[in-house]
Each structure stands twice: as structure tokens, then as C-alpha cells.
Amino acid sequence: MDRFYITTPIYYVNDKPHIGHAYTTILADVLARYHRLLGVPVHFLTGTDEHGQKVWEAARKAGVSPQEQCDRMVVRFQRLWERLGITHDDFIRTTEPRHTEVVQEILADLHERGEIYRDEYEGWYSVSEERFYTEKELVDGRSPEGKPVEKIRESNWFFRMSRHQQWLVDWIESHPEFIQPEQRRNETLGFLRQPLGDLCISRPKARMPWGIELPFDRDYVCYVWFDALVNYISAIGYRRDEETFRRWWPADMHLIGKDILTTHTVYWPTMLHAMGLEPPRTIFAHGWWLSGGAKMSKSEGNVTDPMEMADRHGVDALRYYLMADMTLGQDAVFTEEAFALRYNADLANDLGNLASRVLRLVERHCDGRVPAPDDAGSGAAEAALREAVAGAVVEMEQRLQAMQLDRGLAAVIGAVRETNRYVDQCAPWSLARSGETARLGTVLYHALEALRIVSGLLHPVMPGRMAELRRALGLAEDEVEPHLDRLRTWGGLEAGRPAAAPPSLFPRIDRRRTAAAGAARGTAKPAGAAKKGGKPAAGTISFRDFSRFVLRTARVLEAARVEGADRLLRLVVDLGDERRQLVAGIAAAYAPEDLVGRTIVVVANLEPATIRGVRSEGMLLAAQHGDTLSVITVAGDVPPGTPVS
RNA sequence: GGCGGUGUAGCUCAGUGGUAGAGCAUGCGGCUCAUAACCGCAGUGUCCCCGGUUCAAAUCCGGGCACCGCUACCA
Numbered sequence: 001m002d003r004f005y006i007t008t009p010i011y012y013v014n015d016k017p018h019i020g021h022a023y024t025t026i027l028a029d030v031l032a033r034y035h036r037l038l039g040v041p042v043h044f045l046t047g048t049d050e051h052g053q054k055v056w057e058a059a060r061k062a063g064v065s066p067q068e069q070c071d072r073m074v075v076r077f078q079r080l081w082e083r084l085g086i087t088h089d090d091f092i093r094t095t096e097p098r099h100t101e102v103v104q105e106i107l108a109d110l111h112e113r114g115e116i117y118r119d120e121y122e123g124w125y126s127v128s129e130e131r132f133y134t135e136k137e138l139v140d141g142r143s144p145e146g147k148p149v150e151k152i153r154e155s156n157w158f159f160r161m162s163r164h165q166q167w168l169v170d171w172i173e174s175h176p177e178f179i180q181p182e183q184r185r186n187e188t189l190g191f192l193r194q195p196l197g198d199l200c201i202s203r204p205k206a207r208m209p210w211g212i213e214l215p216f217d218r219d220y221v222c223y224v225w226f227d228a229l230v231n232y233i234s235a236i237g238y239r240r241d242e243e244t245f246r247r248w249w250p251a252d253m254h255l256i257g258k259d260i261l262t263t264h265t266v267y268w269p270t271m272l273h274a275m276g277l278e279p280p281r282t283i284f285a286h287g288w289w290l291s292g293g294a295k296m297s298k299s300e301g302n303v304t305d306p307m308e309m310a311d312r313h314g315v316d317a318l319r320y321y322l323m324a325d326m327t328l329g330q331d332a333v334f335t336e337e338a339f340a341l342r343y344n345a346d347l348a349n350d351l352g353n354l355a356s357r358v359l360r361l362v363e364r365h366c367d368g369r370v371p372a373p374d375d376a377g378s379g380a381a382e383a384a385l386r387e388a389v390a391g392a393v394v395e396m397e398q399r400l401q402a403m404q405l406d407r408g409l410a411a412v413i414g415a416v417r418e419t420n421r422y423v424d425q426c427a428p429w430s431l432a433r434s435g436e437t438a439r440l441g442t443v444l445y446h447a448l449e450a451l452r453i454v455s456g457l458l459h460p461v462m463p464g465r466m467a468e469l470r471r472a473l474g475l476a477e478d479e480v481e482p483h484l485d486r487l488r489t490w491g492g493l494e495a496g497r498p499a500a501a502p503p504s505l506f507p508r509i510d511r512r513r514t515a516a517a518g519a520a521r522g523t524a525k526p527a528g529a530a531k532k533g534g535k536p537a538a539g540t541i542s543f544r545d546f547s548r549f550v551l552r553t554a555r556v557l558e559a560a561r562v563e564g565a566d567r568l569l570r571l572v573v574d575l576g577d578e579r580r581q582l583v584a585g586i587a588a589a590y591a592p593e594d595l596v597g598r599t600i601v602v603v604a605n606l607e608p609a610t611i612r613g614v615r616s617e618g619m620l621l622a623a624q625h626g627d628t629l630s631v632i633t634v635a636g637d638v639p640p641g642t643p644v645s
Numbered sequence: 646g647g648c649g650g651u652g653u654a655g656c657u658c659a660g661u662g663g664u665a666g667a668g669c670a671u672g673c674g675g676c677u678c679a680u681a682a683c684c685g686c687a688g689u690g691u692c693c694c695c696g697g698u699u700c701a702a703a704u705c706c707g708g709g710c711a712c713c714g715c716u717a718c719c720a
Binding site: 184187428505 | 647649656668676679684714
């Protein structure tokens with residue numbers, strides 16, 4: 001592959017960004033980053049679709065110009081992409097002259113060549129839905145959605161799409177890679193078994209003026225297709241910069257959601273064909289993230305805000321989850337439960353812990369420097385490890401080409417497990433004790449090397465955390481961004497470079513918080529604790545059960561009453577390494593100012609909850625006797641965050 | 646209604662004409678360097694149902710059921 005031009009759909013600027021937008025864009029970013037890792041020149045395009053009725057109306061409502069409305073809204077996407085670590089090379093807005101002018105030229109040209117004609121028709125128009133219905137489609141004189149319709153006689157401009165039907169069918173049949181996955185290809189071919197109609201491409205300005213004016217008829221603006229879809233070529237200099245255009249077109253991949261399949265696999269290729277341009281090489285339709293079986297969308301009211309997920313668990317963790325938990329092309333279910341399982345298993349337990357254990361050993365026994373491997377000491381275990389890691393490199397590359405990122409990531413995590421096995425088997429801590437320094441250096445060097453390669457393979461998915469890890473491994477700045485040839489060869493780490501354990505890369509998400517919460521209430525529900533094994537006498541818990549509680553001291557930094565609640569206080573506490581907000585039902589016994597500065601004891605791993613609209617991330621301990629309540633404090637002087645047992 | 650897809654361990658899924666697999670979750674054991682993490686062992690399945698082809702089918706064929714997608718709701 002000599003270059004890789006990848007696009008996302010351009011998002012409707014008036015829409016609120018949601019997980020669907022974020023997913024498509026993250027996926028495109030991951031693919032773009034992988035191709036850069038492979039050394040392939042990449043052009044990654046995204047942007048916004050800014051014309052049309054909704055923007056027009058929103059602007060009118062807000063009392064601003066439509067352009068002003070777009071300018072206000074577009075930043076929501078731009079900021080989200082920044083936050084999610086998206087590395088697009090270009091961001092196109094359909095209101096930019098570089099786009100609108102090209103659209104007009106294309107339309108003028110097609111009009112001249114007879115690909116566009118005017119026609120008059122009569123139909124039933126629903127104002128609220130902004131579309132026409134045929135007589136047959138009406139239900140009891142209303143639209144199928146039950147909206148009122150009115151009979152309109154109107155003329156509009158049409159694109160002779162029907163002419164290109166046979167060409168399209170032939171193209172799809174002779175290019176198996178054109179529409180992916182295969183199911184979507186079948187769907188398109190099924191759609192094309194019926195005669196294709198022509199495509200209405202205009203709207204009378206009288207009805208909706210916010211759009212690109214047709215160059216051959218000033219009473220009309222261009223309707224969505226010849227506006228939005230053209231972004232894929234206007235952005236790379238079609239009719240403006242022939243060299244750049246030739247460099248990138250045809251696009252290697254249009255990434256889309258399955259909801260806009262037909263526009264991309266039928267309308268767009270026929271449009272290109274009419275223009276005398278080649279279709280894109282691949283149109284890939286991915287599935288949807290579902291929430292409990294329902295599509296996540298604004299209208300369903302079950303939107304998971306990607307920003308919130310990123311805030312809570314980190315952008316990288318979100319990116320990893322989205323890539324690892326969806327088989328590309330199929331739908332997947334998005335739940336916090338699945339997120340936590342995936343995160344803990346792969347990132348916290350396997351990868352994060354591996355990095356932590358290896359780097360701590362290096363700090364302790366190798367003076368915080370990458371040890372030199374002793375070639376004489378490299379035996380079967382080392383060879384097996386090398387082979388496993390090299391296998392992951394090969395598999396990741398193959399899975400990438402096959403658009404099976406989830407499988408590729410599984411292979412990489414497999415290499416991480418192999419490395420954990422290697423460390424266990426070689427027991428460097430024992431080598432340290434018995435003073436086998438040379439062997440110890442060899443073992444740790446190999447573990448570090450495995451981490452170097454694995455972190456490189458995961459870098460496109462988790463650029464932030466993997467960069468941190470790679471620096472911790474002692475890689476120089478110009479090595480932080482990985483390149484495939486460096487991942488293919490063993491021995492990239494230079495002995496003597498400083499290596500140190502970073503702060504926890506992927507802190508574990510504690511999933512036992514619910515059980516702990518029940519038991520934490522102590523006397524209130526003694527039955528809850530003995531739920532499991534059944535063996536302990538009623539009312540007692542094992543030491544193991546107790547050890548699930550993470551109790552720590554905390555200093556109260558702020559305290560305030562919660563509005564609308566007479567017993568609740570909102571506290572901000574210092575837990576040593578982080579600040580937390582707690583909600584506590586102690587307002588009857590304590591004034592806010594009584595608490596500030598005191599050192600209390602909190603359950604640090606309690607499931608977060610929202611109480612009267614205020615987020616609570618833990619609970620403080622207090623003794624209660626009748627109406628009197630006393631917060632547990634510590635007698636001596638200990639720093640915030642000290643474990644309590 | 647037509648077309649396409651899916652149905653495999655508690656969960657998510659891989660597999661494919663030849664004695665059923667992975668990860669997670671679960672249980673037991675080991676280790677103690679590490680984020681109570683890691684490593685080892687263990688188990689469970691009418692591979693949706695019925696019939697057929699075959700020495701042999703979860704895998705091929707026919708029929709059925711369930712769910713999903715696209716499309717049409719028309720005599």
C-alpha cells in the first residue's frame with residue numbers, strides 16, 4: 001500500500017455529538033495511526049455538514065445568521081476530537097469556499113453534460129419532516145409518522161442516477177473489496193435489483209435558502225447529496241490542486257455507520273461515475289453500539305456521553321474498550337459492566353500490572369536502568385517469549401488488513417499474558433535474592449523488550465498511556481511514536497537508559513463495591529455479608545471479605561450543604577493521591593465548617609452514586625446512636641490517604 | 646411477503662466434514678516481584694429443532710423455529 005486516505009462521514013453540525021460519532025471517528029483515528037505505524041503516508045479527513053433545514057431553523061430561533069449558528073456548533077465536534085486524541089489531517093466544513101465553489105463547478109459541469117435535468121411533480125409534503133410522500137405512502141391522509149401533509153406542486157432538479165445503475169452493479173460484482181463487510185455488499189446488490197430512480201438534488205430557496213446555490217438556477221439550493229458527499233473530494237483539491245487530488249483519490253476507505261449505507265454505496269459512486277471519477281476503494285460500514293438492545297441515539301434518550309466516559313476512566317481506556325469489544329461490522333452492546341470487565345482483565349491486571357511489576361524490579365535491582373542482557377543466559381524461555389511477541393506483531397498486521405481489530409488486540413494481550421508467564425517462570429525476585437545478577441538482567445531485559453513491542457502495537461489505540469509507558473521503559477523521545485520495523489526486531493532497548501515505574505497506568509476498577517457497600521453499613525444488614533459461601537456463621541464475615549474494603553484516611557477540604565436536602569452535606573476530601581467528592585447524611589449533627597480540616601475515614605472503593613443530583617464517590621464512616629451521630633476521626637497525626645485496617 | 650444474516654460453555658465470541666475451542670466469570674492449588682494483581686489446574690455444552698447426504702456433520706443439503714438487518718407491504 002503506497003498511501004492511505006481515510007474518511008469519516010461529515011457530521012451534521014447541529015447534532016449533539018454522541019457515542020456513534022465518537023466511535024466512527026476513534027475507529028478512523030486508530031486505523032490512521034496504524035497505517036502511520038506501518039510507514040504508509042496517511043491522509044485522515046473528517047468534518048461537518050453545515051447546510052439544511054435544521055441549521056436554518058436553529059439559527060432563526062437563536063436570532064443569529066446560519067453561518068454564525070454553524071460556527072457556534074462546530075466547536076463541539078472539534079473539542080471532542082481534541083479530547084479523544086483524534087489526529088485528523090484535515091477538517092472540512094461544507095460552508096467553506098473551498099467546498100462550496102467546487103460543488104458549484106461540479107453541478108455546472110454535470111448540468112452542461114445532461115446529467116442533471118429539471119422536472120415538475122406533485123406530491124404530499126410534510127413540513128415538519130421535510131420530505132415528500134407519494135399518495136400510496138399516506139396513512140389516513142397523514143404521513144406514516146402521523147404528521148400533517150399538504151399537496152405541493154413543485155419543480156426540482158434531478159440527477160440521472162438511473163443511467164449508472166448497470167455500471168454500478170458491474171462494479172460491485174467485480175470488486176469484492178468495494179463494500180464491506182460482505183453482508184452490506186449483499187444488501188446493496190439487493191437494493192439494486194429494483195430499477196434505480198433519479199435523485200432529487202435541489203430545494204427551492206423559497207422553502208429553504210440555507211444551502212449552496214445551483215449555478216444554473218438561482219432559485220434553488222443544492223440538496224444534501226451533491227453537497228455533503230462531495231466533501232470527500234473537495235477537501236483533497238478536486239478541480240483545484242490536481243497533484244494533491246491525484247495523490248489521494250480514490251479514497252482507500254470511507255468509514256461509515258450502517259445507517260448511511262445506501263447514500264455511500266449507491267448515490268456516491270454513481271455521482272462519481274457521472275463526474276468521470278473512480279469510486280473509493282472500500283466503503284466499510286460498521287455496526288452500532290447498543291445499550292441494552294436499543295440503539296443509542298438521542299431520540300431514545302439513552303445516550304452515553306463519550307466525554308463522561310473519557311473523564312471517568314481515561315480517553316485511552318475508552319478507545320481500547322470501543323476497539324476491543326466490537327467485532328467490526330456487527331453491533332455490540334455498550335455497558336459499564338462490560339467496560340469494567342474488559343478494562344480490569346486486559347489493561348489493569350494483565351498489561352498495567354505487568355509493567356508495574358517489571359519496572360519496580362528494574363528500579364530496585366538494576367538501579368533504575370535498563371539492564372544489559374547476558375547472551376549466554378538466553379535460553380529456551382527467552383526464545384519462546386520472543387516468538388510469542390513476534391507472533392503478535394505479525395497477527396496485528398494481518399488483522400488490521402482484514403479489519404479485525406478486536407482479534408488483533410486479543411493477540412497482543414495474548415503476548416502480554418505470555419510475558420507474565422515468562423516473568424513467573426523465571427522468577428527474577430528469586431534471582432535477585434540469590435545474587436544471580438547476570439541472569440536477572442537478562443530476564444528483566446527480555447520482559448522490558450516484550451513491553452516495548454507490545455506498547456508499540458497498542459500505541460495507535462491508546463496513544464496517551466502507551467507513550468507514558470514507552471518513556472518509562474527508557475525509550476528516547478523519537479522512539480515514543482512506534483514504527484513497525486522497530487517492533488519487528490528484538491533488542492531495541494538500549495542498556496543503561498533510565499527506566500522507572502510510572503504511576504499506575506490503569507488503576508483497577510473495583511467491581512466489588514456493591515457488596516462492600518452493603519456490608520459497610522455494619523449492623524444494619526448483617527445478612528448481606530454471609531450471602532456467598534454459606535459456611536460462615538450468620539453475621540460474621542471472613543477476613544477475606546473484610547479485606548475487600550479499602551478504608552483510608554482523608555482530610556476534609558470543603559464542606560457545604562446540599563441544596564434541597566436537609567440531612568446531606570457535600571464534602572470534598574483529600575485522599576492523598578486524589579480528591580474526591582462525597583455526599584454524607586450528617587447535616588443534622590455537623591455544620592459544614594465543623595468538618596473542614598478534620599481527618600476522617602472513608603470507604604474508598606464504594607460504588608459511586610448520585611444523591612440528589614450530586615455525585616458521591618465513597619462514604620465516610622460514622623457511629624450512630626439514636627439521634628446522635630459522630631464521625632470517625634483518627635487520634636494521631638497521619639497524612640491523608642493512609643490505609644485503615 | 647421477499648432478500649440477507651445470526652443461533653456453539655454462565656457471558657462475549659472463534660471454529661469447521663474426522664473424538665468440541667479462547668477470553669472473561671466460577672472453583673481449587675502455587676507464588677509473593679506486582680494494581681488482592683500474576684502463574685497452574687479444573688469443570689460444565691442435546692454446537693436452535695427435525696429430517697437427509699456421508700464411513701464420519703456443529704460443519705454440506707432440505708424443512709422448521711427464534712432474533713437481527715435491508716426491502717416491500719402491492720392484485
